[in-house]
Amino acid sequence: MVETDGDDAYVVRPVGRVASPLTDAASAPRQGDEGAPTAWLIFDPQVEQALADLSAGAELLVLTWLDRARRDVLTVHPRGDETCPRTGVFSTRSPHRPNPIGLHRVRVLAVDGLRVEVADLEALDGTPVLDVKPVLGPPDER
Amino acid sequence: MVETDGDDAYVVRPVGRVASPLTDAASAPRQGDEGAPTAWLIFDPQVEQALADLSAGAELLVLTWLDRARRDVLTVHPRGDETCPRTGVFSTRSPHRPNPIGLHRVRVLAVDGLRVEVADLEALDGTPVLDVKPVLGPPDER
Numbered sequence: 001m002v003e004t005d006g007d008d009a010y011v012v013r014p015v016g017r018v019a020s021p022l023t024d025a026a027s028a029p030r031q032g033d034e035g036a037p038t039a040w041l042i043f044d045p046q047v048e049q050a051l052a053d054l055s056a057g058a059e060l061l062v063l064t065w066l067d068r069a070r071r072d073v074l075t076v077h078p079r080g081d082e083t084c085p086r087t088g089v090f091s092t093r094s095p096h097r098p099n100p101i102g103l104h105r106v107r108v109l110a111v112d113g114l115r116v117e118v119a120d121l122e123a124l125d126g127t128p129v130l131d132v133k134p135v136l137g138p139p140d141e142r
Numbered sequence: 143m144v145e146t147d148g149d150d151a152y153v154v155r156p157v158g159r160v161a162s163p164l165t166d167a168a169s170a171p172r173q174g175d176e177g178a179p180t181a182w183l184i185f186d187p188q189v190e191q192a193l194a195d196l197s198a199g200a201e202l203l204v205l206t207w208l209d210r211a212r213r214d215v216l217t218v219h220p221r222g223d224e225t226c227p228r229t230g231v232f233s234t235r236s237p238h239r240p241n242p243i244g245l246h247r248v249r250v251l252a253v254d255g256l257r258v259e260v261a262d263l264e265a266l267d268g269t270p271v272l273d274v275k276p277v278l279g280p281p282d283e284r
Contacts, residue, residue, distance in 0.1 A: 008155060008156060008270075009153050009154065009155045010153070010154050010155075010207050010209075010270070011151050011152070011153055011154075012151065012152050012153075012154055012241045012243070013150060013151050013152075013240070013241065014150060015240050015241065031278065047216060047232075047240060049216040049217050049230055050216040050217070050230045050231045050232045050239070050240065051230050051232045051233075052217070052229075052230040053229050053230040053232075053233035054230070054232060054233060058233070060232075061245065063205075063241070063243055063245075065152050067152075074189060074191035074192040075191050075192070075194070087194075087195050088191055088192045088193050088194040088195040088196070089192045090189075090192045090193045090195075090196060090202075090273075090274040090275070091193075091195035091196060091200070091276055092275075092276065093275055093276065093278065097192070097273060098155070098157050098189060098192065098273070099154045099155065099157065099205070099272045099273050101154075101205055101243065101272060101273050103203065103205075103245070103275060128150075128152070130241045130243065131232075131239060131240070131241050131243055132232040133232070133234075133235055133245060134233055134234065134235065136173065136235065
């Protein structure tokens with residue numbers, strides 16, 4: 001049971017999970033376009049209608065819950081490089097932050113029912129998926 | 143008190159709020175680059191260190207909790223246009239989705255302590271802010 005103290009908190013529930021050969025944060029690329037392997041998003045049956053219009057070639061933003069991150073970290077050395085000065089996490093992509101929501105730009109390779117194969121996803125195996133959004137083109141193409 | 147039923151849920155807590163002249167979803171622009179007014183992000187004192195490196199000119203992604211959205215909607219008519227076929231929400235930017243997390247690209251105009259003035263934010267006044275991330279440049283500039 002998760003309990004919170006009042007109105008000033010909201011509950012997110014995973015709509016699926018990442019399936020990936022990446023299992024260890026230390027060996028994962030820091031961003032998806034820095035050598036991430038092909039991965040799958042495995043969605044829950046309850047959201048089947050929400051993903052009905054995904055198709056190969058789509059460019060998506062995947063929001064995840066970085067369940068192995070720390071929430072009590074406000075400053076980090078960027079990219080884990082101790083020669084970089086400590087920087088506020090809102091100016092970095094560190095997974096460690098008050099609400100550890102990951103944001104990943106991926107490309108859909110294939111869709112097979114509730115399973116969506118994607119390129120460029122650096123999230124670890126088992127990471128909860130919270131949301132998927134299309135990448136927006138220029139205003140005149142919306 | 144928010145109660146959830148087990149491991150498969152996570153609690154997000156606002157790190158600040160949006161202050162904006164926009165108070166009504168019906169009259170707000172659908173995206174920030176479609177005519178949003180200047181707005182402010184008002185951060186909580188607890189996260190002061192996290193925002194210490196934000197400065198005017200920075201391009202940011204702001205994650206919000208769309209507290210006036212519905213969570214039981216899986217398909218919508220894109221942009222509210224009933225002549226568009228119903229589309230799965232993971233292929234749209236509709237605020238109505240299982241985890242109503244908003245994603246907004248903004249530009250910092252000014253920083254005044256815990257208050258950050260931004261352009262291109264279409265979120266409504268009072269919307270909780272969950273996270274702020276920098277827009278990433280090309281890999282060789284990281």
